[in-house]
Amino acid sequence: MPPRASQKNALLEGPVLGEEPLFLDQLPNDNLVGALVALTAEVYILRERLQTMESELEQRKVLPPHAIERHESNAAERDARNADLAQFTARILAELGRDRTPVSTIDPRVAELMTSYADLKRDGHL
């Protein structure tokens, strides 16, 4: 049976039979912040385009002034938005608190099948 999967380093040493390993124990916070800043930039780009779209729609009189700002959801839309918000929030924040149970389970009896061909031949199993 291969040695247990390391929980410290990225290099696994066998199938994941227990908890999910930690791959990024050494990921520098600087890099995390870098990714966050990059993502924030993208969000701003989207935000700016949305602002532009609102402005264009208002200027071309497709929408009345401040239509987006003044938009009032009806009850059904409010419920749908609230549900969407809850799911959106859960999706992101759940990653932070995700436990380390793998989504797919390998049967530990797989160890019996990991013997190399050479060892099987040597021991007379083939």
Added chain:
Amino acid sequence: MNAVLKDPPQQPPLEVHESRDFRSYHAFLRAARNFMEGPLVVAMYGQYEAAAAPLPAAPDRQAAEAIMDELLPFQLYSWAFRHLQRFKYHRPDLGIFATVQAQREALLERLDAAAASAAPDELRLDPALTPPPYFQYVPFHQHTGGVTHDELDGICYEIGRRTTVPSHSDPNGIYRLLFDTLPQDRDYARVLDWGTGHGAALITWKDLHPKSECHGVDLSAPCLKLAHQRARERGLQLFLSQQDLEHLDYPDDTFDLIFFNFMLHELPPAHTPALLREAHRVLRPGGLFAGHEFDLRPGDMFQNVLQRSHAWLNNETYSVPWYDTPIDAIARDIGFTGIHIEPFERLNRSVLRPGKSAVNANYWNLYQLEK
């Protein structure tokens, strides 16, 4: 041997409705995978080269593993290789499982209707078949529960395949590359797709060789039902059966060609000889057992470490013992002649680095064993 229909009935296409958000989400996951297999591998190799350069000798595998394990790009690669699969399948709204399950009733109705219209020899399912333990123990590619536990597993697997080989804009291009390598001067009157899954390779073959009688065997009934549906959509006739490749119900000397795609690494060495022996039995004299498979590039420890890591990261569990399995010796013992195993250069992808040598991330061999 089988009733061949001149004009098999055609089924309307079975399509999973994919929302705009689904398409965007999975496009992002494909892009993330491309980043992982491209720029991240380039960065990883640069750091590996720099770390290995001062050593008195080229690193052996253990030394290479020790170097790689300390590299941040390798740690990121490992995280991404494992967890992008989870993102692909399991996002509660846009994951493959959720999207397909939301359309369960409609999809099953279509699959069942197509299956019901199959002639008995076109789709032979065996509910009593117990998959061998090696198949049951490992949910390959982290497909939760494996591809036999839910009737929609074939569809989920088919969608999942799109992001497994994202660099091929034509998902079936990989099969055509294999078929191009086969001797072109033979009459492949009857062929078997060894582990046909959802039938993509077999359908590609049938498109190219309409006169071939095409058989496909797999353990997964959900995959076979989808294969039948897809064949019917194109007005093609396949002969699909749910069987264990180690115990086929075909007579001796049945097939001119048995082909496979990335099957050998999914098989533990304890079963490989018996599986190949059975393939040999059902091949006609002069018939060909041919396919392509992952392997370790000789002398390229960087590639070897990366390739081996996939075994644990993505539940390709038997691939590690596979890399040490002497297929040529096994094939000779069984009685195959004309054993040809060579690098599949047309498929081997290198990661290009402007002004520098390409990096070999993946490596495949091409197999042709003649009976």
